[in-house]
Amino acid sequence: MQNQYRLGIDAGGTFTDFILADRNGGVRIFKTLSTPQDPTLAIRNGLALIEEETAIPPHEIVSNADLCINGTTVGLNALIQHKGARTGLIATRGHEDSIEIRLGHKEDGYRYDPDYPPATMLVPRYLRHGVRERVLSTGAVHTPLNEEDVREACRHFIAEGVESVAISFVWSVLHPEHEERAAEIVREMMPGIRLTIGSQIYPQVREYTRTSTAIVNAYLSPILSSYVEKVDGYFQSLGARAPVRYFQSNGGLALGRVVSDQSVYAINSGPASAPQAALYLGSPWDMKDIITVDMGGTSFDITLTHDGRANVSKNIDFLRYRIGIPMIQVETLGAGGGSIGWIDSMGLMQMGPQSAGSQPGPACYDLGGQQPTTTDANLVLGYLNPAGLVGGRLPLNVEKARTAIETHLAKPLGISVEKAAYGMFTIVNNNMVNAIRRVSVERGYDPRDFVLNCAGGATSAHITALAREMGIRKILISKLASGLCAFGQIISDVKYNYMAPAPVRLEGAEAAARLNTLFEGLEERGRADLAEDGFTPERIGVRRALDMRYVGQVHECTVDVDPFTVTEAALEQLKAAFHARHEELYTYSEPNSSVEVVNVESALTGALDKPARMQIAPGKGAHAALSGTREMIFSADGTRQDAPVYDGAALGAGDRISGPAVIQEVTTTIVIEPGWHAELDATGVYVLTQQPAVSATAARAVADTVDA
Known part of the structure; x- marks a missing residue:
């Protein structure tokens, strides 16, 4: 800085x-x-x-x-509220409805549900205009572009008050000239219009994905601009x-x-900064495999980094719209502090996804809410300070919380309020654990090999329970956890993605030369863009990715690789990387089968200086921060026990606390279950470990020894 x-x-x-x-x-x-x-x-x-x-x-x-x-x-x-710009689509004639056909199926989870309604189209049918043109899968022109069709589309859009236009033609990534000429006509007839060209915003094979991505971009562009x-x-x-x-x-x-x-x-820029923050927090201990969980009032977000890199998804359905560009994979669940507890038709307790939100909020906020929520349960369990949250600026009403739980859950189920509250706590935790498995186990990772990182103001009350359920033995909680995504932004770098189609089988010198030329071209563009942005060569980093599959497979998987000159001999490195990734994802590989590439991508970063780390002065022992005790519940039988409460602001570096206990920070409350230990590091990060306790100082010394 x-x-x-x-x-x-x-x-x-x-x-x-x-x-x-x-x-x-x-x-x-x-x-x-x-x-x-x-x-x-x-x-x-x-x-x-x-x-x-x-x-x-x-x-x-x-x-x-x-x-x-x-x-x-x-x-x-x-996108959620469907309040984007009035958008028109110019497509190859006969392909105007590809965004509704959607490859012939609904999203996963609803594929066989006849009652699941279709997605709302961002471009209504009367604003989709087909033009005569056709490019073949070889890149050869079958039908030249009919420019009068494009002009007719523009006249129609002008009459309808269109604010933004998307252009997406079949196989345009192999022959973009038709899209580029159509764009010239649109700019000529509709000066000042926001324009998105499919082969530029998503230059990858897959027509439906490219068209949908172009439409989403066009729909949002005037708003973001x-x-x-x-x-x-x-x-x-x-x-x-x-x-x-x-x-x-x-x-x-x-x-x-x-x-x-x-x-x-x-679109999803907020939680996308969490992985960078997690790596920054874990770097003093050389932690590179980290799962970050962020619990807010309504939702629960999970991201994962493996070997120092965040999970990235492409070609996904986001809010029911197919988006092809690379996005940090964020698994979102309707589980937050405002998640409402209810009883289903089978007489079983459920949590969420309905939420009390901030208005009227949980019953304990005393703002009119009467439904029992996760926050009400945490208050009854003794985890939250009854004097209020955010340093007392948000007072809590324990009796309102008890009444809500008793009325809607405890009495109907014939159990005590305490047992009902712990049941709520357990169910919402199980929901979150299932979501964590979706970004870990279902992507070929064992969560027990990861550190769990805490983000969001509500997460700290659940973090040790989540780690216990996942078999994770180490947790990081920053003093800035409730604003971790904003912190992640200030320690992130500039990043641009460059993509190209590459339908080529990994065989022979010609294939190697083609891939090498593509990568070098993409990276030359990236270095030029970053140089214009003020970055010198030594501050520019490159990562490569290839969408690969076995010949004959319908879908491909993305394989990340380090940059190297792609020679015929080096093709074996790419094949080996693909076999390994395929086995991670699907538990098997076929080393004797031919492999082909579909798309390639280069991600270039411009490194920025990082701010200095937070420094916490040495502590005088946890006893100096003890502010009292509180009755808390840590078991399903609802038994209460006295547990110490510590003032986080009074703790210093090296101070250690054993559970059961609670640490009260101004914007978050850390619940330490029995069998867990917490130590505050000088960098402002609490390191939580299961027995036997491992001090943060010792852990760092071990990491230094390994590095040496």
Whole structure:
């Protein structure tokens, strides 16, 4: 950091988190309510809150910041609420309905459900216009582009008030000239229109995926463009010396103009920064296999990093729309602090996905909510401070929580309130464990080989129970856990993805030369873009990926590889990497079968300086932070026991606590179950381990010895 500050802003559905770091290792977290009607208002309110608490005015922070970073839900909210731009589609005649045909099936989980309704089309049928043109799978032109058809589409779009246009032709990735000429005509007849070209936004084989991705991008582009313009303008008015960076779903930063043109990359930008934060927190102990879990008021997000790299998904159905571009895999579950407990038709207790949200909220908030929620259960179990959350600014009503649980669950089931509360706690934990398995076990990873990292304000109350169920023996909880995604943004790098189709069998010198030429071309573009962005060669990193399959397979899997010159001999390295990944995913491989590549991708990163780490002064022993005891429940029989409560602000580096116990931080509550031990490291991270206890200092010493 060359300047005094770095500012990270993560706009969530309920709260917008702010992380302010300085060059001396000081890091502070601030929260303000999100303002979906005008997302920039939350930024103004947050900076006003920072000024109120620190006496540092917004213009002083921004003008002395080397980076101001924004992760936003603007695109996500527009897609959820179907409030994007009025969009038109120009497609190859006869393929206007590919987005409704959807490869002939519904999403996984609903494929055989005749009552499951079709997805709402982002482009209605009357705004899809087919044009005469056709390219074959060889890249040869079968039917030249009929330019008058394109002009007719433009006249229709103008009459209908279309704001954004997507162009996607069959096999355009092998012959993009038709799409490019159609784009010229659209720009000529509809100057100023937002335009998305399929072969540019997603230059990969698969027509349906490319068309759907282009439509989503076109649908969101005017919304994100307007948002970026407002945010950039506001920060410029405060004297910003560097352009605002925006966080992308691929796990990296980008300039506003990139986000405006490639808006599909900003859809799920919030939780996408969690893996980077996890690796940063775990780096003092050389931890590279980390599962991060983030429990908010309504949802529970899970991300995974293996060998220092985050799980990335492509060609997925997101909110029922197929998106092809690489996105950090985020598994989302309707399980949060507001998840409602209820009894199903079989007389069994269930949790969620319905949520009390923030209005009226859990019953214990005393804002009118009457349904029992996860937060109510945690309060009855004694985990949460009855004096209130967020340093007492959010008071809690224990009696309202007990009444809600008793009325809706305990009495109907004929059990005590305490047993019902522990049942709620157990069920919501099991739901979260099942979701963790989807990003680990179902992708070929054993969760017992991973560290569990805590994010979100509500997660810490459940974290040891989740680890116990998964067989995970080590947990990381940062003092910044409740704003970990905003923290992840300020320690992330710039990242751009470059893709190309590569239908080639991995055999012979010609195939090797073709792959090598493709990769070198993509990376030359990437280095040029990053150089224009101010990055010198030594700060530019490259990762490669190939979509590969056995000849005859319908679907391919993505294989990550390090950059190297692709020669005929090196093809064996690619085959070996594919066989290994196939076995990880499907428990078998076919080393004697031929392998082919479908698509290739190069991800280039521009490394940014990282802010100094938080530094915690040595402690005087956990006893100095003991604030009292509280009755808590740690078993299904509902038995209460006194457990110590510690003030997190009074703990110092090296202080160790054994469970059962609770550590109360200002924005989160850490529940330490029996058999677990916590030690606060000097970097501001609690390291939780199961017996036998392993000190954070000793763990770091072991890691240093291994590195040496």
